[in-house]
Amino acid sequence: MSDAAPQPAAPKISIEGLSKHFPTKAGRLTAIDNISLAIPEGQFFTIVGPSGCGKTTLLRILAGLETFSAGRLKIAPPVSERPENSMVFQGESIFPWMTVWDNAAYGLKLRHVSAARIKEVVGHFLERTGLTKFADAYPHQLSGGMKQRVSIARAFANDPDIFLMDEPFSALDEQNKTLLQQELLRIWEETRKTVVFITHSVDEAVSLSDRIMVMSAQPGRVKAMIDVPFERPRDVLALRARPEYGQLVFSIWEQLRDEVQRARQLDEQKVHA
Amino acid sequence: MAQPRVAEEVSKQVLSASNRDRLIMVASPIALLLLWELVSRVGLMDARFFPAPSRIAETFAKLSSSGELWTNLWVSLKRLFWGFLLGAVPAVMLGVAMGMFRLLRVVIDPLISALYPIPKSALVPLFLLIFGLGEASKIALVATGVFFPVIINSMAGVRGIATIYLDVGHNFRASRWQLFWTIALPGAMPMILAGVRLGVGIGLVLIAIAEMIGAKSGLGYMIWNAWEILFVEKMYVGLIVIAMLGFGSTLLLKELERFAIPWQAHR
Numbered sequence: 001m002s003d004a005a006p007q008p009a010a011p012k013i014s015i016e017g018l019s020k021h022f023p024t025k026a027g028r029l030t031a032i033d034n035i036s037l038a039i040p041e042g043q044f045f046t047i048v049g050p051s052g053c054g055k056t057t058l059l060r061i062l063a064g065l066e067t068f069s070a071g072r073l074k075i076a077p078p079v080s081e082r083p084e085n086s087m088v089f090q091g092e093s094i095f096p097w098m099t100v101w102d103n104a105a106y107g108l109k110l111r112h113v114s115a116a117r118i119k120e121v122v123g124h125f126l127e128r129t130g131l132t133k134f135a136d137a138y139p140h141q142l143s144g145g146m147k148q149r150v151s152i153a154r155a156f157a158n159d160p161d162i163f164l165m166d167e168p169f170s171a172l173d174e175q176n177k178t179l180l181q182q183e184l185l186r187i188w189e190e191t192r193k194t195v196v197f198i199t200h201s202v203d204e205a206v207s208l209s210d211r212i213m214v215m216s217a218q219p220g221r222v223k224a225m226i227d228v229p230f231e232r233p234r235d236v237l238a239l240r241a242r243p244e245y246g247q248l249v250f251s252i253w254e255q256l257r258d259e260v261q262r263a264r265q266l267d268e269q270k271v272h273a
Numbered sequence: 274m275a276q277p278r279v280a281e282e283v284s285k286q287v288l289s290a291s292n293r294d295r296l297i298m299v300a301s302p303i304a305l306l307l308l309w310e311l312v313s314r315v316g317l318m319d320a321r322f323f324p325a326p327s328r329i330a331e332t333f334a335k336l337s338s339s340g341e342l343w344t345n346l347w348v349s350l351k352r353l354f355w356g357f358l359l360g361a362v363p364a365v366m367l368g369v370a371m372g373m374f375r376l377l378r379v380v381i382d383p384l385i386s387a388l389y390p391i392p393k394s395a396l397v398p399l400f401l402l403i404f405g406l407g408e409a410s411k412i413a414l415v416a417t418g419v420f421f422p423v424i425i426n427s428m429a430g431v432r433g434i435a436t437i438y439l440d441v442g443h444n445f446r447a448s449r450w451q452l453f454w455t456i457a458l459p460g461a462m463p464m465i466l467a468g469v470r471l472g473v474g475i476g477l478v479l480i481a482i483a484e485m486i487g488a489k490s491g492l493g494y495m496i497w498n499a500w501e502i503l504f505v506e507k508m509y510v511g512l513i514v515i516a517m518l519g520f521g522s523t524l525l526l527k528e529l530e531r532f533a534i535p536w537q538a539h540r
Contacts (some may be wrong), residue, residue: 063444087444093437097459097536106455107445138536158445 010076011038012162012194013062018071020057031057033219034071039194041076046197046209048256050263054220055198056090056166062196063087063164078161083107086160090167094139094150100126101135103150107158125153128187145176156187165197169204181207182236189233202252206245207236214255217263224255324506332506333513346514349491352408353480356415361472364423365465369457372431385424393418393475394482401487411483418479419472426468430461462534466526473522481515
């Protein structure tokens with residue numbers, strides 16, 4: 001599973017020298033600076049970094065929701081008709097005007113997939129996310145954790161080549177977060193498609209991923225790449241009890257600590273300016 | 274110490290607060306009508322201007338059995354319906370599209386800002402000139418009155434949709450047409466319906482005015498004609514029916530809301 005394997009297949013996502021600048025009143029702001037990376041097909045790839053390091057911007061570029069200023073981005077085209085990527089957004093992104101079922105079926109309906117197929121696929125993922133009973137409910141009737149489940153079901157039901165997840169669990173309480181992480185792994189392990197996951201939680205990154213990229217504070221650069229050696233399928237809770245887990249979390253934290261501090265200083269400068 | 278006191282208060286309360294409110298809400302207009310009847314009969318109030326409710330009811334029955342009332346009501350309803358449809362439907366389509374597309378907004382918004390402040394009632398002569406004395410002038414006036422609040426609210430409704438929903442639409446590769454139907458229109462629906470409610474109110478005002486000036490039928494005409502022949506009871510009948518029309522349309526809109534935005538928490 002390491003990059004050094006003989007005859008590596010062409011990566012699913014490859015980025016070379018990618019940069020993104022924003023014009024601001026104070027001049028040009030560099031959000032992402034010269035990032036290069038390759039993500040092989042089927043990898044659970046996580047980006048950790050302090051807030052404001054440009055990780056969300058990077059994900060939005062991958063999603064096609066934002067443009068970049070320099071560099072190259074190559075995403076291997078999907079083999080079949082399936083869409084290239086689907087994003088699970090941070091915060092509330094499921095449509096309040098659609099039922100749980102219609103939210104989960106959104107992507108398939110846009111593509112005019114047959115009703116029978118929609119019924120099968122959506123039914124499956126609602127079942128996997130424990131939402132079957134709530135298929136006809138509207139989002140305002142659901143808790144925060146259930147809404148994020150709908151968001152995950154919506155992305156999985158769309159059957160894309162790549163999943164992009166932008167801190168999907170950051171708004172949840174600790175118990176719900178652990179529960180949903182475990183559920184996400186269970187659903188993902190059925191198909192093992194490529195995932196790019198963003199988080200500011202080192203615990204979450206280590207629990208879920210195959211490989212972790214640590215980003216530096218503004219401008220966002222690659223600070224470190226870390227392989228996560230734990231086996232699949234994984235039990236998040238059991239994993240956390242292991243000493244190697246603690247060691248890995250600690251070593252990533254050490255990489256991250258300076259960056260978090262630097263991000264804090266940058267914030268304080270902004271307040272004083 | 275506090276417990277027995279609370280128990281005593283509860284036992285004194287015969288009706289729940291909401292039932293009591295409901296009773297008062299029904300009783301107060303009835304009391305007013307009775308007072309009016311009394312004062313009018315005794316002669317404390319000039320019966321030429323304020324005829325007793327019983328006399329108005331008598332006239333109502335007469336106009337109703339002769340069919341005059343229903344003919345006029347039906348004519349007004351038809352004008353309202355067509356005016357409403359011709360005003361609201363294009364306003365929703367255009368308003369939502371303006372909310373979605375900046376260019377369209379830049380082109381049309383100043384036109385709306387310029388035309389909106391004109392009192393629509395001041396347009397009656399112009400509309401009579403353009404559309405003639407027939408149905409078209411009344412329908413056009415109602416349509417114009419409904420158009421503005423609906424288009425303004427539709428645009429504002431789309432602009433108020435959280436950008437994350439549009440991001441989802443783009444990420445799921447929705448076409449513009451699909452964005453319109455799955456995100457912009459439903460997302461703006463609460464605001465659109467608020468605009469429709471305003472539009473209906475304005476429509477009722479305008480139909481009354483239009484029928485008083487350039488018509489030979491309709492509730493507005495009936496009221497105006499009652500003034501011309503000094504048949505005050507008939508005038509009141511017209512006023513009451515228009516009021517009921519307004520009340521009925523409010524009920525209808527509530528139903529429409531339940532149907533069009535089932536996803537909102539009921540307040």
